[in-house]
Amino acid sequence: MTSDGPPPDAPSPTARRRRLTALLPDLAPWRTSRDFRLLWCAGAITVFGTFLTVVALPLQLKELTGSTLAVGALGAVELVPLLVFGLYGGALADSVDRRRLIVGSELALGLISALLLLNSLLPHPMVWPLYAAAALSSALTGLQRPALDAIVPRIVRHDQLAAAAALNALRWQIGAIAGPALAGGLLALAGLRWAYAIDAATFVVSVLLSRRLAPSPASHDAERPSLRGIAEGARYAWSRKELLGTYAVDVIAMLFAFPLAIFPFLADDLHAPWSLGLMYAALPAGSLLVSLTSGWTGRVHRQGRAIVLAAAGWGLAIAAAGQLRQVWAVLLLLTLAGACDMVSGIFRSAMWNQTIPDELRGRLAGIELLSYSSGPQLGQVRVGGMAALMGVRAAVSAGGLLCFAGVGLLALGLPKLRAYDARTDEHARRMRERRTPAAGSPADGRSGDGTDARSAGQGRPGAKAQDTDPAAV
Numbered sequence: 077m078t079s080d081g082p083p084p085d086a087p088s089p090t091a092r093r094r095r096l097t098a099l100l101p102d103l104a105p106w107r108t109s110r111d112f113r114l115l116w117c118a119g120a121i122t123v124f125g126t127f128l129t130v131v132a133l134p135l136q137l138k139e140l141t142g143s144t145l146a147v148g149a150l151g152a153v154e155l156v157p158l159l160v161f162g163l164y165g166g167a168l169a170d171s172v173d174r175r176r177l178i179v180g181s182e183l184a185l186g187l188i189s190a191l192l193l194l195n196s197l198l199p200h201p202m203v204w205p206l207y208a209a210a211a212l213s214s215a216l217t218g219l220q221r222p223a224l225d226a227i228v229p230r231i232v233r234h235d236q237l238a239a240a241a242a243l244n245a246l247r248w249q250i251g252a253i254a255g256p257a258l259a260g261g262l263l264a265l266a267g268l269r270w271a272y273a274i275d276a277a278t279f280v281v282s283v284l285l286s287r288r289l290a291p292s293p294a295s296h297d298a299e300r301p302s303l304r305g306i307a308e309g310a311r312y313a314w315s316r317k318e319l320l321g322t323y324a325v326d327v328i329a330m331l332f333a334f335p336l337a338i339f340p341f342l343a344d345d346l347h348a349p350w351s352l353g354l355m356y357a358a359l360p361a362g363s364l365l366v367s368l369t370s371g372w373t374g375r376v377h378r379q380g381r382a383i384v385l386a387a388a389g390w391g392l393a394i395a396a397a398g399q400l401r402q403v404w405a406v407l408l409l410l411t412l413a414g415a416c417d418m419v420s421g422i423f424r425s426a427m428w429n430q431t432i433p434d435e436l437r438g439r440l441a442g443i444e445l446l447s448y449s450s451g452p453q454l455g456q457v458r459v460g461g462m463a464a465l466m467g468v469r470a471a472v473s474a475g476g477l478l479c480f481a482g483v484g485l486l487a488l489g490l491p492k493l494r495a496y497d498a499r500t501d502e503h504a505r506r507m508r509e510r511r512t513p514a515a516g517s518p519a520d521g522r523s524g525d526g527t528d529a530r531s532a533g534q535g536r537p538g539a540k541a542q543d544t545d546p547a548a549v
Contacts, residue, residue, distance in 0.1 A: 102239035111231035125278030127255025161218030166442020181220035186279025193272035225441035241425035242370035309439025321493030330451025333479035362414025380496030386420035395476025431503035
């Protein structure tokens, strides 16, 4: 006798839907936190406009000067203000209302886009405002980013922090892919001024959304920003070897295996100049794939081990990409590298948000800013220098292997990083106990840590938000 039903061991349609749902992004932070929705939407609009300017600014500089050196100098102009003001912004985020800091810096960034628009409308646009805009935008990003990174744990429940990190990363990835793609057509059809105009308009919308966030004042006993306060944050980071390891892993990965600077030469070496745009898109595309299937990340507790394995995978994928001559295989490996980088980023963010005390979040976010901004910049110098000495593909492969070896040595030297478990770690347990019993719902105006946002001026401590937007122009 035959049966029309499924085999006894076949999963039911409900079970299959449940498995599929488990892979999709966890939308719990979006559903449960009004402030997270506001922050996410404001950031999505801002990052889209920012990427228009990311493409337009160097293009305008190229048109005005015709110098590759002049265009390359933008990186140097941006790096120093980002590092200096990132540290100060971290201390500031622990001593002022973070919402006000976010809104004020967002407004100032919008004004800079408006000034770029005015300069582009001149009969003869000037060069120096482009460098000034790049430096000021970088400084304002350094001031704003720690506050953004210091607000999410206040507005998101403790058990939803990994999901929030994935959703914030997804927002950036969509902007990183859609923004440059639109910018290319917009610049070709309408010109630079429209890119700057749209960017300025996006800041208007993001300011209006950010103003609706609940207040997020500092602790009543918070000190004014000072070198002593910054040093206190650095001492805390040094005392937490597993935390220190997350910063070091990111620096190693970007220093040794970040080959973007020589992608044009790699495309030529592969006899496929048409693939250059795909190479730039492959890394964020891999990250996007992870974000779209990130539901599983909330069930990973050995996050330190996951960070090490993902960073090692990034290095191996880059090393293999430098060895192969088939362009589609190279693109596939770059996509895999981007996926590994996203996995590492999600768990680094989750570990920071789960364990760093509220009153230190801003300063530690400033240190985080140093780690992920300096690595790529130094990595560009590294890969360019090695390519001049040993060839393009050899420089890519050697960097990937150095990354793999460096991550391995770091994991051996920092056993606390490998052993970190969110269920048993003393710092994570302390934060969980502090926040979970008082966790309120969005309906009663409370944030994820139980702080009543409307009465937060009663001396409530501040907090932290993961946002992977590269906000510098």
